[in-house]
Amino acid sequence: MTSVATGADLQGLEQELLASIAAAGDLAAIEQARIAVLGKKGRIAELMQTLGTLPAEQRKGFGQSVNEIKARVSEALEARKASLEGDALSQRLVNERADVTLPVRPGAVADGRIxxxxxxxxxxxxxxxxxxxxxxxxxxxxxxxxxxxxxxxxxxxxxxxxxxxxxxxxxxxxxxxxxxxxxxxxxxxxxxxxxxxxxxxxxxxxxxxxxxxxxxxxxxxxxxxxxxxxxxxxxxxxxxxxxxxxxxxxxxxxxxxxxxxxxxxxxxxxxxxxxxxxxxxxxxxxxxxxxxxxxxxxxxxxxxxxxxxxxxxxxxxxxxxxxxxxxxxxxxxxxxxxxxxxxxxxxxxxxxxxxxxxxx
The missing domain is CATH 3.30.930.10 (Bira Bifunctional Protein; Domain 2)
Incomplete structure (x- = not known):
């Protein structure tokens, strides 16, 4: 892999990863995206494994580029996860309602007697x-x-x-x-x-x-x-x-x-x-x-x-x-x-x- 080809590949990979994160529609999907990108067998880990195959003069630059991609992808994951959690909470508030007029269920305090x-x-x-x-x-x-x-x-x-x-x-x-x-x-x-x-x-x-x-x-x-x-x-x-x-x-x-x-x-x-x-x-x-x-x-x-x-x-x-x-x-x-x-x-x-x- 040449340095020019590697740089193009990295740029394309980053766009692909960011697109998959943006496409995640719920918390389960964002978790799958996280594993696919940052997991032990994820795309970032695969890139780091190729570091040893590069010429010595390219390793430093390649490693720095991969770490920068990892940081931006991680930031995008957290932002998307926070957004999905907010959406999930809003949906729960709409669907889950408590009738505060119902009587309190008797418990240990009600059962005990002086x-x-x-x-x-x-x-x-x-x-x-x-x-x-x-x-x-x-x-x-x-x-x-x-x-x-x-x-x-x-x-x-x-x-x-x-x-x-x-x-x-x-x-x-x-x-x-x-x-x-x-x-x-x-x-x-x-x-x-x-x-x-x-x-x-x-x-x-x-x-x-x-x-x-x-x-x-x-x-x-x-x-x-x-x-x-x-x-x-x-x-x-x-x-x-x-x-x-x-x-x-x-x-x-x-x-x-x-x-x-x-x-x-x-x-x-x-x-x-x-x-x-x-x-x-x-x-x-x-x-x-x-x-x-x-x-x-x-x-x-x-x-x-x-x-x-x-x-x-x-x-x-x-x-x-x-x-x-x-x-x-x-x-x-x-x-x-x-x-x-x-x-x-x-x-x-x-x-x-x-x-x-x-x-x-």
């Missing part, structure tokens, strides 16, 4: 946090001292008996651990750890040896504690009234405070609400116990009852969940029945807020 107890837990935290209460937690396994003694519960009290409390085996020193029977030990731990003012709620699991339609060996409580120098029973009544109005999502709620007795509060009261709050007028429903913290409890925690005073209250999360959402059997809460959970559970997107509504 347990009513977890929902009520979050509702209570939302309400009390808005009042300025902090959330305090403690262990499920407690000492007899924190669960009973420091709460002014005497040794002969029925709550200490084994038919009501789950005890562990005695230690070598005679002390015993228990599964906490209430979350009141969290109140004790808080008073021992920090000085007033104190304003906490203590939600969590508690354990008692009891089981029937309205009682289970494990259930959930939420307790509240306020300690400072000026808190009085009027504050307690206001907090409970505001909680009930927010929790049952009503503008007004009737409340009845009945005298009672708890070792850790004096005076002590049980609280009933008018069943109008849950759509059952003419009835009273007991929902919680409360009272002013007993001076002995303050002394047991190193606080001077002549200086500090406060109130405490406690209620069952499971019970108020049953009242609000019309659940009749507490045992179903812990049965693990997916049918029950799908019926009574809440969407994961139903996050309770005071502004948006607690129950979604």
């Amino acid at each position: 347990h009513p107890v977890s929902q009520v837990y979050d509702e209570c935290v939302e309400i009390f946090a808005d009042m300025g209460f902090a959330v305090a937690e403690g262990p499920d396994i407690e000492t007899d001292d924190l669960n009973f003694t420091k709460l002014n519960i005497p040794p002969e009290h029925p709550a200490r008996q084994e038919h009501d409390t789950f005890y562990f085996r005695p230690k070598e020193d005679g002390s015993r651990l228990v599964l906490r029977t209430h979350t009141s030990p969290v109140q004790i731990r808080t008073m021992l750890a920090q000085k007033p003012p104190i304003r906490i709620i203590a939600p969590g699991r508690v354990y008692r040896s009891d089981s029937d339609q309205t009682h289970t060996p494990m259930f959930h409580q939420i307790e509240g504690l306020v300690i400072d120098e000026t808190t009085h029973m009027g504050h307690l009544k206001w907090v409970l009234e505001e909680f009930c109005k927010a929790f049952f999502e009503v503008d007004e709620v009737k409340m009845r405070f009945r005298a009672s007795h708890f070792p850790f509060t004096e005076p002590s009261m049980e609280v009933d609400i008018g069943a109008e709050a849950i759509g059952k007028p003419g009835q009273w429903l007991e929902i919680l116990g409360c009272g002013m913290v007993h001076p002995n409890v303050l002394r047991n925690c190193g606080l001077d009852p002549e200086k500090y005073q406060g109130f405490a209250f406690g209620m069952g999360l499971d019970r108020i969940a049953m009242l609000k959402y019309g659940l009749t059997d507490l045992r179903a809460f812990f049965s693990g029945d997916l049918r029950w959970l799908r019926h009574y559970g809440f969407s994961v997107l139903d996050v309770p807020t005071l502004s948006g509504g607690l129950s979604g």
